[in-house]
Every structure is written in C-alpha cells, then in structure tokens.
Amino acid sequence: MVQYLIRRLLYTFVTLVGISIISWVIITQAPGSPIAITLDPKVSPKIVEQMEKNYDLDKPIYQQYFLWLKRLFTGKLYSFKDGRPVLEKIGERIGNTLLLNVVSILIIFSLAIPLGIFSARKQYTFFDNLGTFGAYLGISIPGFWLAYLLILGTVKLFGYPVLGMRSFVTEGFSSLEIVMDRLWHLMLPSIILAIGGIAALSRYTRSSMLEVIRQDYIRTAKAKGLPEEEVYYRHALRNALLPIVTLFGFLIPGLIGGSIIMETVFAWPGIGRLAYQAVLARDYPVVMTINTISAVLVLIGNFIADLLYAVVDPRIRYQ
Amino acid sequence: MKIKILLFLPPLLFLIVLGVNLLFVSFRPPQKVNQLIMSSIGDASFLNPILAQDSASSEINSLIFSGLIKYDRELRNFVGVLAESWKVEDGEEPTITFFLRKGVRWHDGKEFTAHDVQFTYDKIMDEKTNTVRRSDYELVKKAEVRDPYTFKVTYRQPFSPGLGTWSIGIIPRHLLEKEDINTTAFNRKPIGTGPFRFVEWVTDEKIVVEANPDYFEGKPGLDRIIYRIIPETSLSEMELLTKGIDYYGVLPHQYSRMKEVPYLKIYSQPVFSYTYLGYNLVNPLFQDRRVRRAFTHAINREELVQYVLYGFGAVISGPFPNHLWYYNPNVKPLPYDPQKARELLSEAGWKDRDGDGILDKDGKPFRFKLITNSGNDVRRDVGVLVQRQLRELGIDVIFETYEWSIFLKNFINPRHFDACILGWGLSPDPDDYMIWHSSQIEKGFNFISYRNPEADRLWEEGRRQYDMKKRQEIYWRLHELIAEDQPYTFLYMPLGLSALQRKFFLKEKDEKGNEVLQEIRLEKAGLMYDLIKWTVPKGIVLEQ
Numbered sequence: 010m011v012q013y014l015i016r017r018l019l020y021t022f023v024t025l026v027g028i029s030i031i032s033w034v035i036i037t038q039a040p041g042s043p044i045a046i047t048l049d050p051k052v053s054p055k056i057v058e059q060m061e062k063n064y065d066l067d068k069p070i071y072q073q074y075f076l077w078l079k080r081l082f083t084g085k086l087y088s089f090k091d092g093r094p095v096l097e098k099i100g101e102r103i104g105n106t107l108l109l110n111v112v113s114i115l116i117i118f119s120l121a122i123p124l125g126i127f128s129a130r131k132q133y134t135f136f137d138n139l140g141t142f143g144a145y146l147g148i149s150i151p152g153f154w155l156a157y158l159l160i161l162g163t164v165k166l167f168g169y170p171v172l173g174m175r176s177f178v179t180e181g182f183s184s185l186e187i188v189m190d191r192l193w194h195l196m197l198p199s200i201i202l203a204i205g206g207i208a209a210l211s212r213y214t215r216s217s218m219l220e221v222i223r224q225d226y227i228r229t230a231k232a233k234g235l236p237e238e239e240v241y242y243r244h245a246l247r248n249a250l251l252p253i254v255t256l257f258g259f260l261i262p263g264l265i266g267g268s269i270i271m272e273t274v275f276a277w278p279g280i281g282r283l284a285y286q287a288v289l290a291r292d293y294p295v296v297m298t299i300n301t302i303s304a305v306l307v308l309i310g311n312f313i314a315d316l317l318y319a320v321v322d323p324r325i326r327y328q
Numbered sequence: 329m330k331i332k333i334l335l336f337l338p339p340l341l342f343l344i345v346l347g348v349n350l351l352f353v354s355f356r357p358p359q360k361v362n363q364l365i366m367s368s369i370g371d372a373s374f375l376n377p378i379l380a381q382d383s384a385s386s387e388i389n390s391l392i393f394s395g396l397i398k399y400d401r402e403l404r405n406f407v408g409v410l411a412e413s414w415k416v417e418d419g420e421e422p423t424i425t426f427f428l429r430k431g432v433r434w435h436d437g438k439e440f441t442a443h444d445v446q447f448t449y450d451k452i453m454d455e456k457t458n459t460v461r462r463s464d465y466e467l468v469k470k471a472e473v474r475d476p477y478t479f480k481v482t483y484r485q486p487f488s489p490g491l492g493t494w495s496i497g498i499i500p501r502h503l504l505e506k507e508d509i510n511t512t513a514f515n516r517k518p519i520g521t522g523p524f525r526f527v528e529w530v531t532d533e534k535i536v537v538e539a540n541p542d543y544f545e546g547k548p549g550l551d552r553i554i555y556r557i558i559p560e561t562s563l564s565e566m567e568l569l570t571k572g573i574d575y576y577g578v579l580p581h582q583y584s585r586m587k588e589v590p591y592l593k594i595y596s597q598p599v600f601s602y603t604y605l606g607y608n609l610v611n612p613l614f615q616d617r618r619v620r621r622a623f624t625h626a627i628n629r630e631e632l633v634q635y636v637l638y639g640f641g642a643v644i645s646g647p648f649p650n651h652l653w654y655y656n657p658n659v660k661p662l663p664y665d666p667q668k669a670r671e672l673l674s675e676a677g678w679k680d681r682d683g684d685g686i687l688d689k690d691g692k693p694f695r696f697k698l699i700t701n702s703g704n705d706v707r708r709d710v711g712v713l714v715q716r717q718l719r720e721l722g723i724d725v726i727f728e729t730y731e732w733s734i735f736l737k738n739f740i741n742p743r744h745f746d747a748c749i750l751g752w753g754l755s756p757d758p759d760d761y762m763i764w765h766s767s768q769i770e771k772g773f774n775f776i777s778y779r780n781p782e783a784d785r786l787w788e789e790g791r792r793q794y795d796m797k798k799r800q801e802i803y804w805r806l807h808e809l810i811a812e813d814q815p816y817t818f819l820y821m822p823l824g825l826s827a828l829q830r831k832f833f834l835k836e837k838d839e840k841g842n843e844v845l846q847e848i849r850l851e852k853a854g855l856m857y858d859l860i861k862w863t864v865p866k867g868i869v870l871e872q
Contacts, residue, residue: 040733041733042733049460049753051460051762052460052463053463053466053772056460056462056463063456063510090373091374091516092374092510092511092512092515093511093515101531116342118338119338122335123335123336123339124339127335157562160563161566164566164569164570167350168569168570169353169354169570170567170570170571170572171566171567172558172563172572173533173534173556176572177554177556178363178571180361186352186356189348189349189352189353190352192345192349193349196346238332242331242332242335243331246331273560274563276557276558276559276560276563278530278532278557279532283532286370286371
C-alpha cells in the first residue's frame with residue numbers, strides 16, 4: 010500500500026509538470042497580448058514596447074516559464090492587470106466560491122439522495138415517472154437561461170435585489186435581517202447551480218438502489234421474514250450508497266473551481282470570474298496559477314476517490 | 329423506520345429555510361439613504377490615476393484624486409482645481425506656470441505642495457512605471473518646482489493640447505516615495521485630495537467612497553458613493569428596478585421598457601466616439617475620391633441609426649463630436665442619394681458592362697472585403713446593412729469578422745485590408761494628429777494611409793496654436809477638408825443613455841444665498857459634472 014502511494018504521488022507530480030508546461034505554451038502562444046488590447050491613439054507604439062519589457066514579455070518563452078515558477082514559489086508573482094500578488098487575488102475569492110459551492114452541494118445531497126431512494130422504492134409509479142421527467146428537464150435546461158428566468162420572476166414578485174453577495178442599502182437592518190439578506194443572495198445562485206447536480210445524482214442513487222435490491226442477500230433477508238421497510242432502508246440502502254461516497258473525491262476540484270457562467274450572471278465575486286477576466290485580459294500569471302491550482306485539485310480528487318474506493322469496499326486492494 | 333424519516337429531514341429543512349427567506353424579502357423595510365450606487369461591468373484595476381487604463385478605475389479616481397485643472401462644463405476652456413490659476417507663455421519653447429491653491433490637504437492630513445506635482449510627473453516619465461500616459465508628456469522639456477506653490481513646465485515646442493494633460497490626478501509624494509509604484513498597496517487604498525475619500529474595496533463586488541468634509545470646494549452633498557460590479561449588463565436593469573443601483577448606462581433596446589418606470593429619469597447625452605467605414609487608400613479601388621463619395625451617398629446612415637441604434641445616434645459629417653466647439657456646423661453630411669452615387673461611380677469608370685449585376689472596370693468586377701472585429705453586435709449589424717446597400721449599387725462586398733487581437737495583428741497593423749468598420753473614442757481636445765497625420769501611416773494610427781499636405785499642415789498648426797479662436801478656425805477647415813476627401817464614411821456618433829433614480833437633486837445657492845434644490849442638469853461635460861452638489865433630500869418619498 011505504501012509503495013503504491015509513493016508511486017502514485019510520483020506519477021501525479023510528473024503529470025502536473027506536464028500540464029503546466031503544455032498550458033503555458035498554449036496560453037502564451039494564443040493570439041493577443043496583455044498590453045495594447047485597445048486601439049488608443051493616445052498611446053504610442055514605443056510605450057507598448059517598453060511595457061512589454063517591464064513585464065518580461067520580450068524574453069524567450071522557456072525563460073518566462075521558469076520566471077513564473079520561481080515567482081510563484083517565492084511569492085513575487087504579480088498580476089499584470091492590477092499589480093497585486095496573484096495568490097492574494099485568488100485567496101480573497103476562494104472563500105466566496107467555496108461558500109457557494111458548499112451550499113449548492115448540500116442542497117444537491119439533501120434533495121437528490123432522498124429523491125433517488127424514493128424513486129427506486131416506487132419504481133414506475135407516477136412519482137418515479139415525475140422524477141425521471143424532472144431529472145431530464147434539469148439536465149437539459151441550460152443553467153444561465155433558468156437563472157435569467159428566476160431572476161426576472163423574483164424581481165417581479167418580490168422587488169428585492171438579487172445580484173451580488175448582499176444588498177447595498179441595508180441601513181437600519183438588524184443583524185438577523187442582514188443574515189437573511191445574505192442568505193437570500195446565496196439562495197438563488199446555489200439553487201440554480203444545484204439543479205443539474207440534483208438531476209444527475211438522483212438518477213445515480215436510483216439506479217444504484219435498484220441494482221442492490223435485485224441482489225441475492227436482499228431476497229434472503231426478505232425470505233427470512235424481515236419487514237420490507239427494514240430490508241430496504243437498512244440493508245439495501247447502505248450498500249447502495251457505497252458508490253456515492255466515492256463521489257466525494259471528485260467533488261474536490263469542483264468546490265474550488267468556480268462556475269464562470271453563474272458567477273457572472275449573479276455578479277458573484279468568485280474564482281470563475283477571476284479566471285475568465287484574466288483570460289480576456291491575457292493576464293498570464295493569473296491564468297496560469299488558477300490553471301495549476303485546478304490541475305492539482307483534480308489530481309488530488311482522483312487520488313482521494315481511488316483511496317475511498319478501497320476504504321469503503323474492502324474487496325478492493327491496490328498493489 | 330427511523331432512517332426513512334431521517335431521509336425526509338434535509339429536504340424539509342431546505343424548504344423551511346427557503347420559506348422563511350421568502351417571507352423576509354417580501355416584507356423588508358424601506359430605506360432612504362443619501363448615497364449614490366452606480367454599476368460597472370468590470371472591477372477597477374488601479375486606484376492610481378497614473379496607472380489606470382480602464383474606465384471603472386478612471387471614474388473612481390476622478391472622485392478620490394484631483395488634477396491641477398479640469399475642463400469647464402462646455403468642454404472648451406479649463407477651470408482650476410488644485411491650481412488656483414496658471415499662466416501660459418507662448419514662444420518657441422512655451423512654458424506653463426501653475427500657481428497652486430494653498431492649504432489643500434491630502435486625505436491623511438498632510439499638506440499638498442508642488443513637490444507632489446513634480447513627483448507625479450517624474451513617476452509618469454520613469455520607464456519602470458507601467459503607464460500609458462507617458463506619451464502625453466513626451467514634448468515636455470523640463471518640469472520644475474519654483475516654490476512649494478508654484479510649478480513650471482517648459483515644452484520643447486509649442487503644444488497646446490499639453491495644457492489638458494495636467495488634469496491628471498496628482499498622487500502624494502510622502503506616501504509613494506519609497507514604494508514600487510506598480511505593485512504598492514497604495515493602489516488599493518488610495519489617498520488623494522478629491523471630494524471623496526476612499527473607504528473600502530471588496531474585490532469584484534464593490535468600491536465605496538465617502539464625502540470628504542475638508543474638500544476645498546466644500547463637503548459634497550452625498551454621504552457616500554458605491555460602485556457595484558455587475559458583469560452582466562442586461563441584469564443591471566433588474567437591480568435598477570429593485571433599487572439595488574441608482575444609476576446605469578441603459579442600452580438602446582432597453583429604453584422603451586425603462587422610460588415606463590415612474591421612479592426613473594432617462595438622460596441621453598452625446599458620447600465621445602464615432603463609428604466609421606475606413607477605406608484603405610493604398611488599394612487602387614479606393615484611391616478615387618469620387619468612389620468614396622459615391623459610397624457615402626449610397627449608405628443610408630439615417631437608417632443605420634434607426635435600425636441599429638434604435639434611433640439613439642446622430643449622423644456626423646466629419647471626425648469630431650457634433651456638440652463641441654471644433655465641429656464645423658456648416659459642413660453637412662452627404663445626403664443619402666443612390667442615384668448620385670451611380671453617377672459618381674460611372675464618372676469614375678465603373679459600369680456594369682457584362683450585365684452580371686456587378687459594376688466593372690477594365691474587365692475587373694468591383695469586389696472587396698469589408699472587415700470588423702467580432703464580439704461587437706452593433707458593428708456586425710452595420711456591416712450587414714452596408715453590404716446590402718452597396719450590393720444594390722452593383723458592388724460585391726464580402727463581409728467578415730475576426731477576433732479582436734487577430735483583427736489587429738493580421739489586418740490593421742500590417743495594413744492588410746480593403747475596408748474596415750471601426751470606431752474612435754476621442755478626448756475633449758481636437759488634436760487627432762495621431763489618427764490623421766501622414767507621419768502616422770508607417771507605425772501610427774493612420775492605418776488607412778490618408779495623405780493630404782494641407783491637412784498635415786493644419787494638424788501641425790492646430791497643436792502649436794494656443795489661441796482658441798484660431799484653433800477653432802483650423803479645426804473647422806480640417807473638418808471641411810476631410811469631409812471633402814471622405815477617407816472614411818462617417819457613419820454615426822452614438823448617444824449614451826443613462827437611467828437615474830429620481831430621488832437625486834442638485835443642492836445650490838440662489839442669489840440670496842439660500843439653499844435651493846434643482847433638477848439634475850445634463851451638461852456638455854456630462855451628467856456627473858456637478859456630482860459634488862448631488863444630494864438626496866430628506867422627506868421625499870422614495871417607495872412607489
């Protein structure tokens with residue numbers, strides 16, 4: 010097991026270096042430049058050249074790559090756009106993205122798992138068919154479109170601000186009201202973010218459950234005379250939830266990686282928007298750093314998922 | 329059995345939280361606050377006037393920092409801000425001497441002096457500073473502090489637009505002297521001399537400034553101004569309706585909805601930009617002036633404004649904004665006249681000789697490629713209309729769009745195009761030397777390669793001349809010349825629409841010195857020119 014871990018870590022490291030080199034080449038060689046994105050007659054070409062020099066953009070590409078690495082690890086990496094340390098910029102947004110994603114994952118799990126279980130229990134009934142229909146709808150409706158409709162609807166109904174993380178006219182609010190205000194602003198984007206997940210996870214739970222109740226030991230338990238409810242919710246459920254536990258590993262990259270579209274629509278100051286704006290502005294230090302962080306998280310997520318398989322299912326052993 | 333009940337709990341909990349929350353938003357208390365909330369698509373980058381390039385940063389900087397001078401409300405002359413007065417001495421090496429206001433304090437209490445002005449200038453000229461402002465001061469020979477309240481600039485040659493560049497915000501020497509200007513923390517918590525003081529900046533969410541009680545022209549009427557960052561323009565409308573923002577730049581298609589809202593007032597003001605169809609004059613197709621004039625006659629610009637801008641724009645006849653002193657009102661736009669266009673083209677030798685519906689000359693059909701950048705729907709729509717209108721004349725236009733950086737790198741910069749649709753954003757000074765002078769063909773912004781010796785001479789003279797009356801004559805003549813040559817077909821100048829909650833008023837003194845409330849006025853210099861006088865009077869019912 011220890012040997013497996015070491016080998017696995019080594020592979021992960023090599024993959025990471027590969028990812029960072031490939032993405033560096035792609036990002037910096039794409040057309041466009043961090044400077045002179047605008048056509049401004051007040052800016053002479055000479056100044057653009059000088060600024061390229063200040064940003065080390067005149068150096069060969071491999072040198073730029075090593076400079077980036079060096080600065081990343083010495084904490085001297087600054088964004089082109091506003092001259093701030095890149096890690097600070099990412100750090101102040103991570104909390105916001107994390108909040109939004111944790112809440113939406115809580116919504117997904119608290120709604121989808123019961124939904125899936127009951128759908129399986131009442132297979133082919135009206136409730137199950139409704140669930141199936143709802144799941145297809147949830148998967149196929151584009152999130153941004155639903156978000157627009159929801160915003161329009163709530164504005165018409167309640168006339169209360171919906172965008173951003175909080176309201177801006179909160180004079181005279183009690184602390185409870187401020188909490189409520191924050192909660193309201195959190196509610197809409199996390200529900201929209203959760204819809205696709207609810208649809209997918211409830212289907213997943215349902216089929217997992219259906220598979221388990223066809224197993225021999227369930228029939229044995231029933232034959233033994235155990236009450237059906239007990240067989241179902243105690244013996245079957247535990248086994249059916251095993252594969253879902255391993256999903257947690259895959260959730261990790263999703264927690265930090267923000268959603269560009271939802272963060273933009275709801276004016277939510279998160280990582281997704283930072284990354285998107287950085288790409289548009291060709292802010293290489295920011296783009297590369299976010300890219301690398303996501304790569305690390307995906308690799309860690311895969312790793313944890315593999316480990317969880319072994320933990321929850323004693324039949325799996327890695328050599 | 330217990331598990332089954334347990335499974336019901338999370339959804340139930342979720343519904344309860346949602347329900348309580350919905351109750352809260354349906355019965356929230358109304359408020360009335362003496363503040364202005366504005367929205368911006370993007371976050372600011374540098375709250376430092378010499379580094380800022382984007383409009384969000386510039387707008388906020390103009391509240392926190394002040395320059396030596398600023399434009400008056402007609403955008404014609406200057407009025408003093410940090411400079412009480414100034415003296416321009418004409419000559420081969422002209423000088424400007426600024427006499428600074430005494431007793432002005434930075435927001436941290438230190439006194440403002442000429443050394444701060446000198447420091448600002450030095451920082452701009454420092455090659456290590458990542459600023460694009462340096463081009464503005466290239467003709468400065470030397471800048472010097474005469475005494476703590478006198479600052480003198482000497483130019484290498486007469487350069488009248490130079491005066492306007494001293495409206496740049498002045499930064500404090502005592503706070504920045506030992507800092508790396510590009511990365512200093514000051515750029516995120518600035519100290520200025522302006523009417524508003526910086527309070528906080530929450531990344532990608534909001535920037536808050538509050539009234540500076542010690543401002544030398546008096547404390548502003550508003551308690552604070554909040555900039556919200558809302559990246560989706562169509563959703564800003566929703567925030568306007570829920571009073572989450574007070575001011576917002578309305579898009580033309582939103583106008584008819586917004587004007588129905590009783591608590592909003594819609595203003596429309598000219599914008600410092602125009603959109604044009606530029607002809608590459610190196611291309612033999614466009615070297616004949618008659619062809620270019622025929623194109624202008626053939627393109628129905630009124631229709632463009634009507635259909636593409638929903639009527640919110642003006643047809644202009646030359647390269648200047650039509651509401652300012654240097655726009656020559658005697659030059660009228662060429663009328664829409666397809667018949668006249670046909671005549672001009674056949675005079676130039678373009679006739680449909682082979683009967684295929686396309687004009688030809690020397691056996692070659694009149695066919696060219698029109699390009700613009702993608703991602704700008706207005707320009708795309710303009711291109712399609714131009715293509716159709718020229719097709720009616722018998723000209724085959726291939727219309728294509730390219731991503732901005734490719735558009736610049738592959739087409740505009742190497743001058744490798746036939747015709748393009750683009751726009752210029754202008755400043756209040758008419759000196760567009762960089763766009764039109766023939767010395768700018770090689771590497772500058774005259775990418776259509778326009779050459780006219782008389783125009784060249786006038787552009788040079790315009791920037792040497794300090795006398796406003798004479799400058800006006802020069803630019804009026806230039807306007808005439810360029811309209812005659814039609815190197816561009818000037819398409820339109822858009823109108824900027826903005827919506828403002830009706831709760832704001834101007835607090836002014838009448839002749840007897842009493843405070844009176846006035847409606848917000850739209851000045852040539854913009855709606856926000858008198859921002860420091862804005863206020864939300866108590867006792868006005870805001871809700872419904």
